[in-house]
Amino acid sequence: HGVPLWEAPSGAMALGGGASVCMPVGEDGEPNPHVYEPREADPRSIVLAGLAVGGFLLVSLVSRPVEPDAWMSWLINPMGLVGAGGYFLMYLLWVVVVLAIDRALHIFCESIVGFRRIDKKGDEKVRRLEVLGSLDMCYLAVNSMVSYIAFNHVMAFVTNGSAEQRMRAFFLLNGPIAYVFAMVVNEVLAYGVSWVAHSRALFPLCAAHHHRQPVPFRGLADAANQHPFELMCGLVCFLLSLHVTAGTCGMHAGTAVVAFGTWLAFNIINHLAVDSKLHLPLPYPMFTRDHQMHHRHMRCNFGSLTSMCDRFCGTYKEFRALDEPPPEQPAKLMWYEKLKDPAALPEKPAPKLGRPEACPAWWSIAGVLVSFIIGATFVEVGRAGEFPDWHAYMSFAKAAIVMINFGLLCFAIESASSTPVEVKGKKERMYTKPTMKEALKEAVPQGHVKSFVGGKTVFKPSLEEVVPPKPFKRE
Secondary structure: OOOOHHHOOOOEEEOOOOOEEEOOEOOOOOEOOOOOOOOOOOHHHHHHHHHHHHHHHHHHHHOOOOOOOOOOOOOOOOOOOOOHHHHHHHHHHHHHHHHHHHHHHHHHHHHHOOOOEOOOEOEEOOOOOOOOOHHHHHHHHHHHHHHHHHHHHHHHHHHOOOOEOOHHHOOOHHHHHHHHHHHHHHHHHHHHHHHHHOOOOOHHHOOOOHHHOOOOOEOHHHHHOOOHHHHHHHHHHHHHHHHHHHHHOOOEHHHHHHHHHHHHHHHHHOOEOEOOOOOOOOOOEOOHHHHHHHHHHOOOOOOOOEOHHHHHHOOOOOOOOOOOOOOOOOOOOOHHHHOOOOOOOOOOOOOOOOOOOOOOOHHHHHHHHHHHHHHHHHHHHHHHOOOOOHHHHHHHHHHHHHHHHHHHHHHHHHHHHOOOOOOOOHHHOOOOOOOHHHHHHHOOOOOEEEOOOOOOOOEEEOOOOOOOOOOOOOO
16 A cells, blocks of 8 residues: 555555556566556445345435425435426536636636646646546446435435524634534544545545545546545535534525535645645645545555544655655665764754645635525525625624635745745854864964963964975085
């Protein structure tokens, strides 16, 4: 697990349970680095996918519908939409909207902002999954329906009274605090599920399919190209985080809409081929480059929105570019090179300039604030059938004041951290021990004797040592 998928020492790196990372080998038995072939699907993984989908359908058949005249059970149709035609019409609309979001994110990140690409390896072609196979297309079709059902559950959470719908009821606790709390709970749950799914025993059964793509670049297609059971577990974690948040600190319906929208958008962004700087206002925000390291090394960077759990559990791995050479091993020092002056001050590495990794950017806070207003307006229009008057927007005042002040704090921290630090020299300190080099300065130079006036560094010539005359030729 400690090496990238394409840097396996042999033609097939066993991951347990019959799964392997397929690496073409040449006649000499060495891996061929110019061709990438994805690992073959484990038959047990396909069986698990069929059992997951079949079990879901079986449970939905025996469960009751939300309304007596609703089509299908609450598990598939939690909003109680009448008729199969309307249900599948909404499904087609959902697919079109998600594809439009994916395309908009591609244009924004690659063309408008122009983030640096991280799928290049100099002139060498990067080995990645260029063509989707039949199993990939099948999983994409199934997962589109799974995500649509999850969207229905989010909308049911918004409309069934679990969340407050009135815009005037929006305040600091059920807005920004509930948003951060829900996202952190989701990351904690998803981290545990992902860590277990990437173990050697379970990896071939579920997570191996998603890791067939070592360098994501398609966005939505690479994000949704995962095992259906893995996607179901991720969506269950998100829905659980909404209900846990609503039961603890309360949640506004607009907050739930924004949470689901940002969760969907950033799962797409994480699978683009650019070094996106976009992130959510969470502690230790996760970036696209961090998730690429997860695809390349598997047992690291399990988070998707924040790397907080990875850093606390020791599974975080810094990004390394594809064309970056491996770090050089330090040379072996001789015994005398290991000697250290006990009085010398320890050399500290230069502080890293830029925004601290634990601090989000101020513009991420501003973006979520605007999203809260849009999401609450969307919910209010759906509830009342008309746009709210301007008085209703005054409910955002307290939350906006707190978020603006927090954004200014993040801006101040980023500005201070971007300024080079002037290291305080030793001579500016009140007292320090003399080093060995400074202590040797007290020795009397050749041809001089110590003077008892003027300080330790003042000497006078020694008259006892006569300067020998220079020989010269008399003319």
